[in-house]
Amino acid sequence: MTILDPVPQNMIIFKSMEAKNTRWTWRVTSGLVIIFWLVMMGLLLNRYHIAPVNISKIFHTPLKNKEEWASIYLHNQKVGYSVTTVTKNEGGYLLGEQTFMQLRVMDQPQQVTTYTICQVDDDFLLKSFNFRLVSGLITFSAEGEVKGHKLDLTVETGGEKSRKEIPVPQIPFLSSALKPFLVHRGIKVGDHYKLPLWDPATQSYRIITVHVEKKEPIILNNQSFECFCIRTDLMGMTLRSWISEDGDLLKEEGPMGIIIVKSTKEEALSDITTESLDILSTISIPCSPIERPRMSKYLKIRLSGLPLTGFDLDSGRQTVKGDTLVVVQEIIKQEGSYQIPNRNQLYIDYLQPSLLIQSNHPEIIKAAQGIIGDERNSVKVAQLLTQWVYSHIEKKPVLSIPSALEVLKQKVGDCNEHSALLTALLRAVGIPARPCVGILYSEGRFYYHAWVEAFLGDWVSIDPVLNQIPADATHIKFIEGDLSRQVEMLRVVGKIRVEVIA
Incomplete structure (x- = not known):
């Protein structure tokens, strides 16, 4: 791949990018899609390859009941363990x-920690929860309490707390409550449930379906166990579980080669590999080569493997007809620019702060104003902010929940962190902006990626990892919006196929 070709007149690139293929590839790859995948499967992650931290010490709540341990495998390689507890108390459970x-992400070792503790009622419906995710230097925490049909949510990231009330049509479950709920109700073949699920990491409310399909024997440690086979479906992902007649979870199988098997504590803690497969490479999408992709202004592809409804594929520079998608790179028109801040009420939603896009935080505002100085032309301001994010954020894979304030402080991250920070900086100076997620071509494959769209007279795609305004035409947007929408990319992972036409 050549990255020093002449730059098209309508594309702004401030300095050449490295030509090292391995470094280039992980720059464009989204670690957030792994977090979506793991969290939605109810896998709560710890970062230390030692005996687990006592959850009761983290949240100052006594947990006395028995522990259930399991080993986690990815493509038949052991990559971790889990431990769960259930305690009856006056409020329910x-x-x-x-x-x-422990995973490898673009040849970088990654260890991620999450802890969850929740109070549920006697029917295992959520009353309150604490959640923490730690990845390297990055920590994300959330706690919430159900009050009627609202969830009072507090998020802590970047050393700051933010609070928000989120409407919930029905009192939800957390994923950790699903198995005890089924066991408590009594498992019977043919049982079918549609249950509201709250995910604290992605701040999303979804309906999950659970179906007890059949009873069948499985072999575990050379012993045969009669089990209920249970299918769980969420956003296009299918998870199968085998629960014994005694209520023990013996085995789970999830997407992309992940298997969880009941173990003793000693078995669970031992023999965890440090040389697992690179997970992002296993979920990338092969295709025919695209010449000079970073210079591309036009792309025509055919998408297959899943229904294309419910995505933001047919918008802006992208048009869809049937299964064929065409991307035509935008042309930035200086005459269409404006003096910041943008005061058009049509775009007010794209100027608002959120729990993770903290555009109203004093540190974000101070940074943005320091970057742009006296410049007020919207296009030039966007160029300055993009250049700054590109130059000042170390490009390193991160498995965490992207927070603009955290990125500003730590100055490290992959495409998700770059996009979160740039979105916040743009909004802070009065430029409507929204994060986008989708796929991006590199070296014969499409990888999951995140970037930004900013309103500069028209909506323009901006890639702060590649320092592109507008982004090249191999950026295929599937979703625009915040984290609760981005999680819908789970419908794509492991299913989408791409055929390059032109």
């Missing part, structure tokens, strides 16, 4: 869960 996983 106290549930704790913790899991360790």
